[in-house]
Amino acid sequence: xxxxxxxxxxxxxxxxxxxxxxxxxxxxxxxxxxxxxxxxxxxxxxxxxxxxxxxxxxxxxxxxxxxxxxxxxxxxxxxxxxxxxxxxxxxxxxxxxxxxxxxxxxxxxxxxxxxxxxxxxxxxxxxxxxxxxxxxxxxxxxxxxxxxxxxxxxxxxxxxxxxxxxxxxxxxxxxxxxxxxxxxxxxxxxxxxxxxxxxxxxxxxxxxxxxxxxxxxxxxxxxxxxxxxxxxxxxxxxxxxxxxxxxxxxxxxxxxxxx
Amino acid sequence: xxxxxxxxxxxxxxxxxxxxxxxxxxxxxxxxxxxxxxxxxxxxxxxxxxxxxxxxxxxxxxxxxxxxxxxxxxxxxxxxxxxxxxxxxxxxxxxxxxxxxxxxxxxxxxxxxxxxxxxxxxxxxxxxxxxxxxxxxxxxxxxxxxxxxxxxxxxxxxxxxxxxxxxxxxxxxxxxxxxxxxxxxxxxxxxxxxxxxxxxxxxxxxxxxxxxxxxxxxxxxxxxxxxxxxxxxxxxxx
Numbered sequence: 300x301x302x303x304x305x306x307x308x309x310x311x312x313x314x315x316x317x318x319x320x321x322x323x324x325x326x327x328x329x330x331x332x333x334x335x336x337x338x339x340x341x342x343x344x345x346x347x348x349x350x351x352x353x354x355x356x357x358x359x360x361x362x363x364x365x366x367x368x369x370x371x372x373x374x375x376x377x378x379x380x381x382x383x384x385x386x387x388x389x390x391x392x393x394x395x396x397x398x399x400x401x402x403x404x405x406x407x408x409x410x411x412x413x414x415x416x417x418x419x420x421x422x423x424x425x426x427x428x429x430x431x432x433x434x435x436x437x438x439x440x441x442x443x444x445x446x447x448x449x450x451x452x453x454x455x456x457x458x459x460x461x462x463x464x465x466x467x468x469x470x471x472x473x474x475x476x477x478x479x480x481x482x483x484x485x486x487x488x489x490x491x492x493x494x495x496x497x498x499x500x501x502x503x504x505x506x507x508x509x510x511x512x513x514x515x516x517x518x519x520x521x522x523x524x525x526x527x528x529x530x531x532x533x534x535x536x537x538x539x540x541x542x543x544x545x546x547x548x549x550x551x552x553x554x555x556x557x558x
Numbered sequence: 559x560x561x562x563x564x565x566x567x568x569x570x571x572x573x574x575x576x577x578x579x580x581x582x583x584x585x586x587x588x589x590x591x592x593x594x595x596x597x598x599x600x601x602x603x604x605x606x607x608x609x610x611x612x613x614x615x616x617x618x619x620x621x622x623x624x625x626x627x628x629x630x631x632x633x634x635x636x637x638x639x640x641x642x643x644x645x646x647x648x649x650x651x652x653x654x655x656x657x658x659x660x661x662x663x664x665x666x667x668x669x670x671x672x673x674x675x676x677x678x679x680x681x682x683x684x685x686x687x688x689x690x691x692x693x694x695x696x697x698x699x700x701x702x703x704x705x706x707x708x709x710x711x712x713x714x715x716x717x718x719x720x721x722x723x724x725x726x727x728x729x730x731x732x733x734x735x736x737x738x739x740x741x742x743x744x745x746x747x748x749x750x751x752x753x754x755x756x757x758x759x760x761x762x763x764x765x766x767x768x769x770x771x772x773x774x775x776x777x778x779x780x781x782x783x784x785x786x787x788x789x790x791x792x793x794x795x796x
Contacts, residue, residue: 455610460626462650466651470636
């Protein structure tokens with residue numbers, strides 16, 4: 300059985316690799332047809348720039364700076380989203396109270412938030428604030444759904460046995476919300492990476508992937524822009540993958556291997 | 559006079575009248591089966607007794623002050639807790655010394671043959687073991703009244719009899735006032751000291767039956783109670 304599963308995983312991986320190969324080939328053909336590296340440099344050129352970036356200290360400082368901002372925005376959105384999502388999952392009144400605010404945040408274009416934040420905050424704070432505002436409603440909604448959708452039959456069982464509210468909250472409500480929480484966290488993390496880098500492009504803080512992107516753009520270095528963008532995609536994908544692994548192992552521990 | 563009684567219990571959901579003046583008494587330390595056709599309001603009556611639903615009118619004696627434990631048709635176990643943690647979860651609000659409660663949990667898990675599986679989560683337990691765990695949890699909780707809502711239904715006959723035998727075993731360990739809801743005449747005749755038959759909706763008590771034979775001497779499905787059986791089927795089928 301494990302061999303069969305391994306084979307299926309390898310098969311999926313090979314298919315994915317084939318897809319990447321096809322996309323690279325299409326890119327190479329398009330770059331050849333356009334024949335202007337300013338508009339579309341070939342993949343080899345971007346790879347060479349990316350390789351040079353990897354061996355430069357400013358790149359790693361930028362990675363650390365952006366990673367710190369993403370971590371801060373992610374942590375804030377997890378904390379705030381869990382707090383208000385839990386409260387609104389337990390109380391319809393809190394849910395109604397927060398609904399207009401959340402709708403407004405969700406409907407506001409990210410660019411407008413970045414521009415407004417630039418009036419209020421130092422350049423390194425803009426991406427954190429904006430990413431927090433974009434990721435917070437995602438976490439709020441996920442946690443709210445998890446808490447509100449706790450199995451009614453289990454709640455009824457806890458009521459009959461007069462299980463204290465504190466125990467009910469920590470042992471029943473919170474674990475019930477785990478799947479929703481993890482799905483929300485994964486979405487929020489991806490959103491934080493995208494919005495933090497977008498915020499950095501406009502607010503230009505020191506040591507930032509977004510600043511690297513913008514600098515390359517101003518130097519008309521299209522290959523550089525694509526290399527910085529590739530670095531962002533890789534970092535975002537890696538952190539989402541790491542979060543997924545941690546979530547799966549936590550679920551496996553909680554459910555005794557039945558997750 | 560019985561320790562627990564319900565009198566004139568009425569309940570409607572909107573225009574749908576479910577209970578129309580149910581009068582019943584439940585002697586202490588006895589097993590009373592509430593029998594009736596599907597959808598007649600047996601579970602509604604049980605939920606009113608447990609305080610999960612308010613009655614529209616009528617009164618309850620003894621029940622409002624009582625502590626309840628419940629075993630449902632579905633085991634209702636928390637999948638992220640082990641068998642012993644599931645019992646501990648239910649006991650977390652129970653009155654009494656925590657150490658004594660932990661001792662009770664251990665004792666009833668052992669009596670239910672689950673002591674070797676105390677550290678397993680529900681996903682690792684068979685359907686029968688989950689039902690046994692649900693019964694052990696209900697007995698471990700030091701309640702005044704034990705409520706069983708179709709706790710032996712929706713399983714094959716062998717498992718059903720095993721579960722009912724386990725109930726008898728645990729009940730002998732601690733004689734608890736028990737109210738069991740069932741739609742199965744044989745289950746009622748196998749376990750109950752008294753049977754209350756509810757009519758179709760809107761339900762009231764149609765018949766009352768005392769079964770004097772000791773539970774230990776009864777055999778499931780035997781013809782020893784043919785007379786009772788006939789009477790109950792007549793009550794239900796009209």
